[in-house]
Amino acid sequence: MRSPPRSPAASTILGSISLLLAGTTALAQPALDERQYVARVLASSLEGRVAEQEARLGRAEAVGAGAWPNPALEWERQKTTSGTRDGESQDVWMASIPLVLSGRLGLEAEAADRNARAAEARHEWARAGLRHEATRTFAAVLAARERRSILEQSLAELLRLAEAIATRERAGEAAGYDRLRIELEAATVRDALRGAGLDAHRAEAQALRLLGPGVTALPPLEGSLQMERPLPDGAALLAELEEKRGDLRALALEAGGAEAARRAAGRGWIPEPSLRAGAQFLDVGLPGAGAGYVVGVGLPLPFFDRRQGEAARAEARRELARARHAALLHEARSRLATALEAVSGRRERLTKYRTEVLERAEELRQIAATAYRGGSAELLVLVDAERAAREARLTAVELTESLIEAETDLLLLAGTPEGTTPRSATR
Template identity: 35%
Template sequence: MPEKPTVARFFLVAVIALASRAAADGAPSPLDEQDAVRRALSRPALVEELGARVDLARADEIAARRWPNPEATWSHEEVRPDGPAAREDVAVLSQRFDLSGRRGLRGDAAARRVEAAGAEAALLRLDVEAEARRAFAHALASERRVGILRAAVERLEGVAAAVGRRAASGDVAGYDRRRVERERLTALGRLDVEEGALARARARLAALIGATDPSALALTGDLAPTSPPPLATLAERLPSRPDLRALALEARAGELEARAAGRWLIPEVELGGGVKTVEAGAGRDSGFAAAITVPIPLFARGQDERLRGDARARAARGRLSLALDAARADVAGLHAEATRLAGAAGRYRESGAADSAALLRIAEAAYRGGEVGVLELIDGYRAALDADLSLVELEWAARRARIDLDRTSGGAPR
């Protein structure tokens, strides 16, 4: 009986899907800067820590807004005179009431500190984001250096083989052969150093993003950054930076605490009501019992709380002013550095890379034509290698400056 086409197609699709999955599992997963940041920020331990910081502040808000529990009291008195005993029982339920609004103001102050804790958590996220971006760019720059040095070693190995053949036929002096070999070994040593740095950079990046196999990361993206936003735009959004926003919220919380302490003239009243029972001999009477407790603000008038809240507000405002001035200066300096380095890297890439490739072609053609010797060819290779590595260093420096600028100004623009 012939197999149904539908069933055959189903099995064919299943086989293709399994083969594709197996190929995907064996291939490195592409990773760009945004993926690295997303994976670094989504690590469970970091998410748990950030949530715990906010929950600690939220617990203080709950405590500040919470009403005191009612209190139940019972008293028993008994007198035994010469005659029948007299007993008296009083059961009272009492509750304290805040008529001044202090509890609400203290709750509002605690709420501001919850927002400040959220801002501090955002600052930690900002630090992790910058750290992940630096680790990614560092690994990407190391990959570029390794690739450049591997290409240089391959070129020198080709030259060494050609010079060895010519030396065997007597066309090249032994010094030239040894000079080429020395240059090749020097390039190999530099390659070993850079491969070690690459392994370390990959391991650091893998730890930040929660990857288990650093070698399975296929980094993608351009090392050179784009030009930064205008300085006026960065300065305008600077007050919303998480740590500066947290200081502003702390100052507001201190002001609310001082306001709450300033309402000392209206005390907290405690009202109670219950039942009173009196037994004297064979008689038993009961009735209603009421009580009111009003503290007299004679000595404790909120002096410490008012001073503490006012001091906290003044200290936070002072730190905010100093931090804002320092941040404006840092952003201005980093913006100038990032702009200059990005421009320098762009100019060097447009001119230097083309000149380097042309220099290599000219040197190789001249060597094949017998116009220059081995030393001139090696000098051309070395100049091209230095130019390529200098471009990587310029782009890496420009990327670091841009990351520092984004971190100092409150985060990379979305």
């Protein structure tokens, strides 16, 4: 029995992918479980680096905010070059410092601090999203490999049956229809196996990409899709949503920062005087040189520019942040309730499927194999039982992966993506 010929282009593509992903797997690399893989992604991925630098920029923008204005030191020389006072000179040294008595500096420092904390909250949320993506990618790799393993086992069983049928056909104990039927089934599984191989390569490529450019070969990934994943209570998730979600906390902090900036700008009507003091030196280096002092006070009159524009922009930023916070909170609560129902429903469905379908399909295959060996069942009975068991196992993998996706989505929506780390793994 021969498989359908593979086109040169397809062979080249598959060969290139294999070389890219497995070319250096000969180098000994420690196997990674889900926790270790997620930690590697958070530490080395480019997305994580971008999020860190964005948070660093947010912290840097708060440096120096609310600091007292710098003093100034001035020197001025005046000298006559004609007239009755020719040759006389005057040197004036002056120091000045503005006096910010309105209290706006403390409010500006508060606004900057809140904005820096908002940047940290956004960084936390970005890491949560990256953890969520890494967890789902890890599960996708395991699921793709599991599907490929199921198809390989089924194909091996069909090929064994095909050899037995060929032997019986040569002995005149089986018709050509039986051989063609088993070959058709094997070809169908072989085609599905090719698709599963491509899916596995794609999932592994995504897993490798998340590890960053410093990793050229995907380390071995180990684990099981059949794992217990603890989830917090639904009521607790809803109650702690605003506190746990980094994006919600960032918007709340931005609104608080904008309010502090608005209050600081609202004090623009309070004059900020400047105090000046210095010394005056007359005819330095000449007979009769003298000295004196200079003092003064400058008082700006904020009749026209009272920082109205800054106050209006800060108020608009505050209202925008509040509106975004309200919209995001409403969306998060709605989606979280839906996610809770999805996780509960998928868990129940998977449990029932394993007992009502998967176990019966495996039992049916064993009974069909026994009956066929005893001569009381036809080939089609055995083929149908093999197909039913194969499809049941593939569906179980699909349902398990779907449940993992729902669980990770739920924990991300709740702001607790670290809860996706499995507590234990059981078959």
